[in-house]
Amino acid sequence: MPIENAPTLTLHHADSSTARAVVASGIWQVHALAERGAIKTIGTMLASLTGKQALDWDLSGITSIDHIGAQMFWNAWGKQRPAQLKLAPKQEELFKRIEESSRVTLPPTRARRFTWVMVLGFGMLSFFEHLWGFIRLIGQVTQDIGRFVRHPLTGPWREISSNIFHAGFQALGITALVGFLIGVVLSYLSAQQLRTFGGDMYLVNILGMSVIRELGPLLAAILVAGRSGSSITAQLGVMRVTEELDAMLVMGISHGYRLIMPKVLALAISMPLLVVWTDAMALIGGMVSAKMELGLSARYFIQKLPDAVPLANYVIGLLKGTVFGMLIALVSCHFGLRIKPNTESLGRGTTTSVVTAITVVILADAVFAIIFSGVGFY
Structure with a gap:
């Protein structure tokens, strides 16, 4: 009413x-x-x-x-x-x-001069601050690994095993799917071009070199950075928000020995295995596409692969996996420990961690390409 x-x-x-x-x-x-x-x-x-x-x-x-x-x-x-x-x-x-x-009127704000200079300066200061913190983190992890080697019986074996399971085993599904699809796409596109020039037999060379030497380690690292790297940063960030990190310090438990080092070692162990797994799935996808597009049998593909790809490329791929895994873990832990005890910082830190980890992986891949430019070719 x-x-x-x-x-x-x-x-x-x-x-x-x-x-x-x-x-x-x-x-x-x-x-x-x-x-x-x-x-x-x-x-x-x-x-x-x-x-x-x-x-x-x-x-x-x-x-x-x-x-x-x-x-x-x-x-x-x-x-x-x-x-x-x-x-x-x-x-x-x-x-x-x-x-x-x-x-009531707000006081007029004076236009700041040289704003772009100030922004550039603050950006450079922030970059060097992060770089210094990252170097300190590497030194801390190195000391913790030395302590772990000297006293292996008291080491964080459960934490390492748990991180291998979460970062390695649980990533098998997504890496297999993406690797298989990338292999199908790469094989299909390469077959289209090779058929034009009558070079069907060289499909194994192109697919094997590109997957084993470059795409396999890079794809696995990017997927792990987005999946496990964000998880590591979020885990440390939540521990900061809930004050668990402060409680560990009060109890005399080292962050580096119990939290950071197990994650670094776990990714250093699981990443090469994921690289092998991703390579295998990508090559299987390439074989399926080659069979459908060019009629190349799987037997011919498997027999030709060892001759087309020298053993040094497998070693380089595994070395990349180890280095990429350690870099992802270090970057994720670095940003996770810098998160402030509020939810806004947690979301921003996780996003920055993933972007930085992927960027660092790509830069490291470029360094590998320069260093090993003359290795792995006949």
Whole structure:
């Protein structure tokens, strides 16, 4: 049921002139304005009166009014009192407060000069700060590995095993799927070009070298960086938010020995195995595509592969997997430990960790390509 004294707005033509009078009555409070869409109807009427100066406003008939109703009038007046305004005594204070708040202006902000220089400077400082922290983390992990080698019986074997399971075994599915599809696509596109020049037999060479030497390690590293790297950063970040890291320090438990080193060793062990797995799936996909596109049998493919790809390429691929795994773990732990105890920093740190890890992996792959440019070819 509609409430009594609903807000109303009435227009009256003055007898002595062409000016009109606007008379408001009823209850101008938020609960009354929200009844049956009254705020929309009255808002439309007030909008049609905005900017008209020759109007007499009479609000003395309003039973009660709150800030919402007063603000509607104030906006219709163009944020200033009209020349002809009649208010009840109890309404004066409300409109006076609104008028005073409208006069408050923010101090003008001075335009900063050399803003781009400042941004560049802060960016360089942040980069070197991260670089210094990363180098310190590498040194800490090296010391922890030395301690682990000296006292293997007291080492974090369960943590290493758990991280191998999560980062390695649970990644077999996604790496197999992506590797197989990449092998199919690469084989199909290469077959299209080789058929044009009559070089069908060289498909094994192209597929074997590209997958075993480059694509296999790189694909596995990118997938692990997105999957396991983000998980590592989020895990350390949540431990920071819940103050578990501080509790470990109070209990005398080293972060590096119990959290960081097991992850680095686990990825250093599991990444070469994932590289072999990804290579195998990609080559199987390539064999399937070669059989369908060029009619090359799987037997011919398997027999030709050892001759087409020298053994040094397998070793380079495994070495890449080990280095990529350690870099992903170090980058993820670095950003995970720098997360502040709030949820916004957790999300931002995880995103930055994944992007940085993938970038570092690609840079490391470029370094490998330069160092071993003359290795692995007949």
